[in-house]
Amino acid sequence: MSTRKPVTSMAVNSIDELVYGKCKNPITTKMGIQIGGGTVYPELNHTLPPMIVNDSTIQEAYGIYKEMIEGILKRAVELHQDAVTIEYETVPDFTEHPKYGIESTKIILDVMKEYNAKYGIKSALRATPNDMREMKRPPIMRSGSFWEGMLEFFNGCGELGADYISIESTGGKEINDEALQMCRIDQIIFAMGVMACTDMEFLWSNMVDICNKHGMIAAGDSSCGFANTAMVLAENGYIPRTFAAVVRVASVPRALMAYEMGATGPSKDCEYIGGYLKAITGAPIAMEGRMACGAHLSPVGNIAAVLPDLWSNESIQQVQLLSGSAVTAGMEQLIYDCRMLNKATELGYQKQMMEILQESDSALDPHAYILRPDVIMQIAPEIIKSEDPLVRTKTAAACAVKVLKEAVAAGKVKVDDRDAAYLDIMEEQINEVPEDPAKFWEEIREDLDESKFVASEYNLA
């Protein structure tokens, strides 16, 4: 059974080593694509148009998946792309009924193999099942039919030959949603630093074992339900941008847990703190930025492209555009972006390209600012000074507040006064957070709605 091996030192010690396309510990897929070996590859995520999924419509859904993957690979061949990666992120029905998810995985893999045989194009598949445990409220995290279904799907993906597996796990989300709406960074720290990390130790122990059994790569766990929700709420003006940026950095220890349990990447596209993971673990990362705007808006469209090894679109649904299917168009956009990044490297302009991408965004939004490689290299070593997930999460949040306060004071990032005031509020709340999880639990529980989660599922007495 996989156990946690805490990271205690940085894989990357110099900012010069932190670049796109290359990482300390590249991985190689089943068809021989080296990810993190010097080239950025596109990663296309695709999903169904609005439709009900059940036994009477599933054949239609399978047909759409086949049509989508054929369109994606056909266009990649036409654009002379020698390798692409695909993400199959299920909608809940496909994990809840593993037979649906497994059959669609097979359909996608069969077309990928067919295109490899016919045209020589290499491809790799990331399978991303849903965390179904939250379908029952309060969620039961370690047993029950939802958990069993997830295990069946994980195993099914492995047996079929998916290259790597990811998830957006939801442990701790029970209290995170309300904490986001109330801008309670102390509760966010509890949700991610205590609850999520505890759950991920259990979840990823299972996932890594399944990956080892099937020769699949364990590829990380996105904080989508935590930090991306914060980013989108801030983008709508509902919560402060500084708050969302601090939540983002505070999600690093949570994401790191998957790697400490045995994941080796590439991290998932919507894990925007991928740069921190790359610096700490040396694993390859997927990132999404401007090409994700078909799924959601963000203030980090360019800076997200500073460090990726896979460049992704988040997700796009099968709808018809003037040019053809949106999914096919998404592949074309990603291929052109990757060509540009890789050509810049080949011509010796990689650092200049990174600078353009970074400087075009980082002064305009705190979320973009905290993705700067120099900020990453400032905060990441502080996070891993402790092995304790709670201390790490508190440190990450505190460092983000400090960095942003300094940047605001120096005029390096644009934040209005109303928004900047939350940096002081957060600083105060963070200072009050105890570093002992048991003490923290005792102190915070009266503020939490305990009907929303089962404390024992998180080892909370």
Place this chain on the structure above:
Amino acid sequence: MEDILQELEEVIYSGDAQAAKSATEKALHLGYSTQSIVDKALLPSMKEMGEKLRRGDVFIPEVLMASRAMHAAMYALKPIISHYTGRRKGVIIIGTVAGDLHDIGKNLVSMLLSSRGFTVIDLGIDVTKEEFLESIQNYHPDIVALSALLTTTVPELKNIIDYITEAGVRPQVSIMVGGAPVTAKYAKEIKADVYTNDMFEACEAAEELIQRRISKYTLK
């Protein structure tokens, strides 16, 4: 005398629940009726908070704090609230459809509607068509608000509307739908009454529907 109502509004803006309760008690002591406290201080202040949020002058936590202060004030009025004869706003049932766990957007709509004085019955997430129907039969709402955030749960909106229609209660309620993948065109196809794009529009539409059973967001 009006100063106390002004003071009550101010403490609601600042989200001070204790002060809101005290100011309400003081207003009662000075002889203000429940109706005047609600109509001249509580509802206008929460309406203004909603407007401030729409203008980008405040964030959600400030609106939630104000909402809590308003509820503290209402708590002080509770012993005599039965004497309140003012116009009661409508009852709204809200929920995210079956198979869908997204609740933040729905919660925000719910919060804003409550702060405008509607009685909101939030059924939560993953709500089945049977549960919606049962709630309509139990609570007799004016409006049913349905949310769906996944492409695969959007069709559930139609299932719910069809189910409510077949059960014969459709004429009793106005139905509002929303959620990122939902479009006005689709909402019209499934015979929803109103489609709104965000929580502010949802609130505006609810006000109009309650008054006239028709809104500028009504699907024609």
